[in-house]
Amino acid sequence: QVQLQESGPGLVKPSETLSLTCTVSGGSVSSRGYYWGWIRQSPGKGLEWIGSIYHSGSTDYNPSLKSRVTISVDTSKNQFSLKLNSVTAADTAIYYCVRSLYDSSGFYSSWGQGNLVTVSS
Amino acid sequence: EIVMTQSPATLSVSPGESATLSCRASQSVTSNLAWFQQKPGQAPRLLIYGASTRATGIPARFSGSGSGTEFTLTISSLQSEDFAVYYCQQYNNWPSFTFGPGTKVDVK
Numbered sequence: 001q002v003q004l005q006e007s008g009p010g011l012v013k014p015s016e017t018l019s020l021t022c023t024v025s026g027g028s029v030s031s032r033g034y035y036w037g038w039i040r041q042s043p044g045k046g047l048e049w050i051g052s053i054y055h056s057g058s059t060d061y062n063p064s065l066k067s068r069v070t071i072s073v074d075t076s077k078n079q080f081s082l083k084l085n086s087v088t089a090a091d092t093a094i095y096y097c098v099r100s101l102y103d104s105s106g107f108y109s110s111w112g113q114g115n116l117v118t119v120s121s
Numbered sequence: 122e123i124v125m126t127q128s129p130a131t132l133s134v135s136p137g138e139s140a141t142l143s144c145r146a147s148q149s150v151t152s153n154l155a156w157f158q159q160k161p162g163q164a165p166r167l168l169i170y171g172a173s174t175r176a177t178g179i180p181a182r183f184s185g186s187g188s189g190t191e192f193t194l195t196i197s198s199l200q201s202e203d204f205a206v207y208y209c210q211q212y213n214n215w216p217s218f219t220f221g222p223g224t225k226v227d228v229k
Contacts, residue, residue: 101176109177
């Protein structure tokens with residue numbers, strides 16, 4: 001049973017970069033057939049898919065966030081990460097790291113507990 | 122972007138009764154539709170994918186149907202643990218997956 005755990009600062013200043021890491025246990029980020037991603041949830045926008053990375057390293061991003069987002073994998077630490085730059089108050093949300101079902105894309109069966117990030121000076 | 126809408130916003134149901142939740146897409150998503158359940162303070166939990174396939178460990182009282190733009194999640198004989206918010210999500214439009222605003226199922 002794979003487990004995901006987000007970590008990172010809970011407070012980020014406007015215009016700075018939000019950085020979160022997801023540590024994976026019970027599975028490997030190198031495993032073929034899985035997509036690893038990030039989804040956020042805010043009262044104003046609801047659930048919003050941010051992007052994902054495949055075991056091969058290929059990435060896909062939400063077009064609305066693409067210019068500001070980078071998702072990467074660190075196989076040595078069995079982690080993957082999210083960077084979102086030039087944040088504003090609209091980026092305040094709970095950020096979840098997620099994993100897809102095997103050989104499926106677009107929906108996610110495993111979720112971390114979530115990391116609340118507030119953007120404020 | 123495909124816009125997902127859900128109705129009703131809130132559904133009040135007595136335990137033991139059934140609940141029918143609706144989800145509509147602004148354009149066809151074929152059968153690439155998932156349903157999630159979320160309880161307060163928890164992450165969403167995958168219930169249904171492919172419009173009608175139950176995820177591992179999901180009780181048979183949860184069933185999904187529909188295709189194209191109209192989808193339904195039916196919960197038969199609601200248990201106390203089923204009172205939650207339910208979201209639909211389309212994953213047909215790559216790479217722009219979108220969620221509905223949710224339907225809250227509460228106790229009547």
